[in-house]
Amino acid sequence: MSTKKVDIRPGVSVLAVLRHLNYKPWYALAEFVDNSVESFARNQNSLRAHHGEDFKLRVSIDIDTSVPARISIRDNAGGIALEDFSRAFRPAAIPPDRSGLAEFGMGMKSAACWFAPQWHVRTSAFGDNVVRTVNFEIANIVNDEIEELDIHEEGEDAGRHYTEIVLENIFHVPVGRTLGKLKEHLTDIYRVFIREGTLELRFGGEVLTPSEPPILSAPYFREKESPPRLWRKDVAFDFGDGLSVHGFAALRETANTAKAGFALFRRGRVIEGSGDEGYRPAQIFGSSNSYRYQRLFGELHLDGFEVSHTKDGFRWDENEQPFLELLREHLDSEDLPLLKQAEGYRVRVARAQLASTATQAVNNTARTMAERLPAALPPISEAPPVEDIPDEELPHARTLARKQFKVRFRDKDWDINVELTDDPAESQWLVFSDVAASTEQPRNLDIRVSMVHPFMVRFAQRDKEDVEALLRVAAALALSEVLARDSGVRKAGTIRRNLNDIIRDAFSDA
Numbered sequence: 183m184s185t186k187k188v189d190i191r192p193g194v195s196v197l198a199v200l201r202h203l204n205y206k207p208w209y210a211l212a213e214f215v216d217n218s219v220e221s222f223a224r225n226q227n228s229l230r231a232h233h234g235e236d237f238k239l240r241v242s243i244d245i246d247t248s249v250p251a252r253i254s255i256r257d258n259a260g261g262i263a264l265e266d267f268s269r270a271f272r273p274a275a276i277p278p279d280r281s282g283l284a285e286f287g288m289g290m291k292s293a294a295c296w297f298a299p300q301w302h303v304r305t306s307a308f309g310d311n312v313v314r315t316v317n318f319e320i321a322n323i324v325n326d327e328i329e330e331l332d333i334h335e336e337g338e339d340a341g342r343h344y345t346e347i348v349l350e351n352i353f354h355v356p357v358g359r360t361l362g363k364l365k366e367h368l369t370d371i372y373r374v375f376i377r378e379g380t381l382e383l384r385f386g387g388e389v390l391t392p393s394e395p396p397i398l399s400a401p402y403f404r405e406k407e408s409p410p411r412l413w414r415k416d417v418a419f420d421f422g423d424g425l426s427v428h429g430f431a432a433l434r435e436t437a438n439t440a441k442a443g444f445a446l447f448r449r450g451r452v453i454e455g456s457g458d459e460g461y462r463p464a465q466i467f468g469s470s471n472s473y474r475y476q477r478l479f480g481e482l483h484l485d486g487f488e489v490s491h492t493k494d495g496f497r498w499d500e501n502e503q504p505f506l507e508l509l510r511e512h513l514d515s516e517d518l519p520l521l522k523q524a525e526g527y528r529v530r531v532a533r534a535q536l537a538s539t540a541t542q543a544v545n546n547t548a549r550t551m552a553e554r555l556p557a558a559l560p561p562i563s564e565a566p567p568v569e570d571i572p573d574e575e576l577p578h579a580r581t582l583a584r585k586q587f588k589v590r591f592r593d594k595d596w597d598i599n600v601e602l603t604d605d606p607a608e609s610q611w612l613v614f615s616d617v618a619a620s621t622e623q624p625r626n627l628d629i630r631v632s633m634v635h636p637f638m639v640r641f642a643q644r645d646k647e648d649v650e651a652l653l654r655v656a657a658a659l660a661l662s663e664v665l666a667r668d669s670g671v672r673k674a675g676t677i678r679r680n681l682n683d684i685i686r687d688a689f690s691d692a
Contacts, residue, residue: 211368243385396436417429562680581601
């Protein structure tokens with residue numbers, strides 16, 4: 183064995199700070215894979231000339247969670263040549279060619295120091311008959327201000343080429359669900375290289391393979407009798423100044439909140455939007471309970487944009503808003519309006535699932551009625567019928583949302599106001615007022631539903647469709663009472679009074 187030195191000046195003190203970077207473990211591991219992909223890209227012609235055209239890059243990641251925990255990353259790329267050691271092991275040594283995945287000169291060092299206080303690199307360059315090892319003990323390097331590290335050399339078969347990085351006594355031990363998330367994110371981050379057959383990525387011996395979600399094929403929701411369309415479109419636009427975007431957008435056949443969203447690529451590698459962290463800006467996707475949020479997905483390749491040095495986000499500068507405006511315009515163009523279809527399309531639930539839901543609803547409602555109606559019904563049934571007509575304006579109440587509109591009915595104008603209140607002073611679920619029309623004024627109908635009524639708290643708080651469904655039922659009841667009165671039905675308000683009492687006393691808490 184022989185020993186050489188590698189200069190790691192200047193700034194060795196920065197190595198102690200790197201463990202405090204705001205990394206997520208999949209982005210930290212991706213730094214090592216990036217180096218492997220870049221090494222293979224630089225050497226692929228020589229490697230394929232030697233091994234054949236079918237030769238592919240293989241990267242294996244293994245995590246040993248026993249104490250002390252360790253992580254190893256090994257590849258069969260071109261290895262690190264001796265003349266590249268100074269740049270490879272010196273912090274912030276910018277590579278001469280920054281057009282690939284290795285561009286900041288910090289990836290391996292920052293990720294390794296974030297994971298572990300001790301790590302070593304063992305590498306044999308293609309065509310070299312030597313394997314070289316460099317050991318990093320961060321505390322010793324920083325405390326003793328060590329500016330050169332030993333390179334340990336041993337003989338190796340000239341036909342072998344690889345790099346192995348071993349992280350020891352790691353700070354951030356991935357366990358449990360994190361291991362699954364690591365596989366999921368790494369699969370997504372390198373999906374393009376895996377699909378192309380350039381990369382075989384293994385995690386704990388398992389070959390990672392990206393899956394493609396089925397794309398919705400259905401008629402446009404506004405033209406239900408039209409032939410089915412595949413809801414996928416290519417996206418391409420140019421900002422000028424070397425900035426451009428290309429890729430595709432589509433709607434998932436099956437809605438999935440965790441899996442929807444865009445993946446944003448740069449140079450073939452995902453920067454934002456891997457795993458369950460899809461890129462979903464509100465300007466495109468709306469709120470988290472919207473149908474767009476659950477169905478829209480795609481892959482967008484951003485060329486010319488800068489990224490953070492940890493490669494987990496784009497440096498948008500002033501470009502994100504124009505990007506989103508152009509993207510929205512492309513997504514909802516009339517040739518294939520993805521956003522409108524995502525929001526308007528509904529899937530009819532399979533009968534088996536519908537039967538299961540119906541059975542549960544019937545059983546729960548019947549049980550509640552059996553338990554509570556015997557006590558709730560007597561006082562309600564004994565109350566006198568409602569004599570008064572709600573012909574005065576509703577008292578003021580704090581309002582969450584309201585909408586006023588006009589309709590023409592039986593040659594008269596109606597002003598209808600629908601509102602939801604969270605005013606605790608409103609004790610009834612549904613209240614309304616009906617002020618008759620005069621020669622100068624239209625008929626005024628105010629319909630108010632309480633969102634803080636126990637019934638709404640129990641059944642309709644977060645899902646906008648639940649709230650909307652119950653608000654529509656309440657509005658229908660109010661209108662039915664109005665029409666009944668107009669038809670000569672006396673004491674029609676008794677039904678509404680009884681309804682308010684029953685849902686409060688018997689139905690509000692199953």
